[in-house]
Amino acid sequence: MSEVLDVLQRRAGTATFAELRAVVSGRVIRTALADGTIRRIAKGVYAVPPATDALAAARAQGGVVSHLSAAVLHGFAVLELPGKPHVTVPRGQHRRLSQLDCDLHWADGVPSDGRCTGKLRTVLDCARTLSFPAALTVADSALRLGAVDRSQLLIGATALTGPGSRRARRVAAAADGRAESPLESTLRSLLIEARIEGFEPQVAVRDHGFSARVDLGHPELLIALEADSFAHHGTRIALTRDCRRHVNLTIRGWRLLRFSWEDVMFDPAWVVEVIRQAIAGSPGHHNSRGSVSGSRRRRVLRGL
Structure with a gap:
């Protein structure tokens, strides 16, 4: 499904x-x-069937919609929709009896108007509490939409203290508004966690007769990684377009590795391994620019 x-x-x-x-x-x-x-x-x-109304749950608890639920209300991309609304209430306040179930959080300085945390606060809350791929998805989306800027995010993360603050700073440092989808952000998170360097989001490949962008590209090694959503590649027209694009990238020296949602989400170890093999020059892979020097290859493969 x-x-x-x-x-x-x-x-x-x-x-x-x-x-x-x-x-x-x-x-x-x-x-x-x-x-x-x-x-x-x-x-x-x-x-998608609606979960409990987040705004109603926040009003019932005397708090505000927050975390992943607030990210959805702000229109940020999320890796998964929350199963229950996330609500933040003032520290020390007890959970109120309510028929509206929710995940409750406590913090200082929370207004009791039943509304939503601000955009920066929402990104930082997600960065503190979500997994790295899920948090990076929200942060990338907020930057891409212009809801927050990079300096705001870095300053806000630096000022955090307490549980999750180190995790939030890691997310803020890695966030990139060029990422265009949750799957792309998740694929990039695998590279970051595996300490594979040199890949940039949305790398342009252009010459006088061709123009394309790859989700993640290594301009030095000419390796392109694509996070392929079936929704964008499931028609005959899309297949024809993608085949021609693949050929055009190949004859220009690029090696294109395409990963599905199932690959990235359910078999990340395999994804990382095949990317490592491509970088290392496994059989069947050749760099069109010639061999990379030993010292440079060691830098690229740092952490492999």
Whole structure:
């Protein structure tokens, strides 16, 4: 069902039957409806079933929508939608009895108006509490949308103290507004955690007859990494376009490694290993610029 959810997430939570059908079969759509993965909200329109209303839960607890729930309200990309609303209340306040379930957090200086934490505060809260890939996804998206700028994020993270502050500073240092999707941010997080250096987001490859961008590119070694969402590659037109793009990159000396959602999310060790093999020049991979010097290769492979 990951393809169905991917389409919905990339379209702000809703999609038409035609948009879903371009990616998955009718049987998959019917199965997703039957098991509650998606719901029909109008004729020919589908959505992810809503969790408890985050704003209502915040009002019930006398706090504010925060963390991942606030990221969704701000329109930031998220790796996964929260299962329950996240609500922050003033420190020392007890959980109130309510029919609206939520994940409760406590902090100083929280207004009790039932609204949402600010954009910078939301990014920092996510950076403190989420996994590195999930936090980087939110931070990348906030930078890309111009909701916060890099200096604000770095200063805010530096000022943090207490649990999660070191994690937040790591996320702030790695965040990059050039990233264009949660899957791309997650793929980059694997490189960072594996200490594989030299890859940059959205590298442009241009000459007089060709122009393309790769999700993550190593300009020195001419290795390109693509985080492939099935929603963007599941039609005949997309297949034709991608084949030609792949050929054009190849004849210009680029080695293109393409990873699916399942690769990145469920087999990260394999993803890291094949990238290491490509960098190291495993059989079948050759650098069009010639061999890389031993000292330079050691720098590229640092931490491998």
